[in-house]
Amino acid sequence: MEINHLLKKGVDMIKDREYGNPVLEATMVLEDLLNVDRIYIYTHGKEHVPENTVDKFLEAMEKRAKGYPIQYIIGNKEFMGLDFHVEEGVLIPRGDTEILVEYVLKYIDENYSNKPVNVLDLGVGSGAISLAIAYYNKRATVYGVDLHEIPLKVANINKKKFRLENVQFYQGNLFEGIKELGLEGEFNIIASNPPYISKEEIETLQVEVKNYEPIKALDGGEDGLDFYRKIIPESKGYLKNNGLLIFEIGYDQGEDVKCMMGNEGFKNIQILKDLQGLDRVVYGTME
Ligand SMILES: C[S@@+](CC[C@H](N)C(=O)[O-])C[C@H]1O[C@@H](n2cnc3c(N)ncnc32)[C@H](O)[C@@H]1O
Incomplete structure (x- = not known):
């Protein structure tokens, strides 16, 4: 034909x-x-x-x-100008996540010009956040954690594809993945795009997502906020003074996550919006 x-x-x-x-x-x-x-x-x-x-x-x-x-x-998806390998079992990187990565890169330039910077990414998936940061800032040393096999395999394929030495991936449940490394108090930046879809909302997602993307990458529990509840308090033990905690969030979770961070003593908490004007990222610093 x-x-x-x-x-x-x-x-x-x-x-x-x-x-x-x-x-x-x-x-x-x-x-x-x-x-x-x-x-x-x-x-x-x-x-x-x-x-x-x-x-x-x-x-x-x-x-x-x-x-x-x-x-x-x-078998691929462009993210931050890089061609990521993707396959069933790993979340397809979203354009919205570039907002978080761009903010982190700008933050590194403004706060750590010419200095090394340690970054932790919780829930790496294809490696989108970890690898884009490591690719565009070679002074960054990036540690990425995921609980599941396929994301870790895919993240390592992409690491090899982009020939990056300044990033390592670990398997585990959030901070447990790096517990053995003794890095408490060593991170300048902790970033995460965790599963954040509420139980109710999962049913309403388009077929492409609901039927084919991994539920473990989406399911944030009853109200979608489970991972923020776990990560925010624990992150304090891993951040350096003035360290940045930055999350991707669902469009209606900005105020809740901001409030959780405030309750744990984070300062300068801000929300960034996406191109549709919806809440997409929350960040704050630990002083
Ligand atoms: C929303 S996806 C984000 C993937 C990638 N960071 C991105 O932005 O495209 C969330 C990721 O968290 C991982 N995950 C789920 N539960 C986890 C846990 N308890 N500890 C570590 N990672 C987990 C999932 O396997 C999935 O890869």
Whole structure:
């Protein structure tokens, strides 16, 4: 079958998905399978696609038609200008998380120019936060923890892909993952994008997320705040004087998390909003 015909067939198969961009997605899958770029696809419409590639493409479109995320099909997602490998079992990095990473990078520049800085990332997933910080600031030494096997495997694949030496990943339940290292009081920055979706809200998520992304990366307990309740008090033992604690949060959790941090003695607590004007990040310092 010719590229043009195959693409059209693929687009027809996925055009009814509520969330998606059928032409772009079908093109991305074909690019990936043929190992060519987008311009090639658009300028070689008459080229014949081998039979086994046609089968793989149609199989992928069938999965996509059922809501299977495009990023798992093509095996990557761009985050902070870096191409992250992703696969089933790991959360697909979100554009909104760049707000946290950009703030941390700016904070390091402003507060630790020319100085080394220790960063802890709790719940690394694909390594999005840890690796973007380590990539864009080589003075940072980043420690990342995740409880689950697949995120740790994927984070290490990405670490290798970006050739980073200034980041290490550990397995464990939040701070337990680094307990053996004796790093109490050693972190300048603790960052986390923990699971924060409430029980009630999980049911309302789009199919792509609810049916295919790992529930362990999403489930923040009854009200979505379980991880903040655990991390905030414990972080105090791991932060240096003036250390920064920074979280990604759900759109309606800003005031709750701000209040929890205030109750634990954090100062200068601020909320950052996303492009839609919704609360997305909370940070504060421990003096
Ligand atoms: C919302 S995802 C964030 C992933 C990544 N940091 C990002 O921003 O794309 C939360 C991550 O926390 C991990 N996680 C869940 N419970 C954990 C725990 N008790 N200790 C450490 N990590 C945990 C999940 O496996 C998942 O990778």
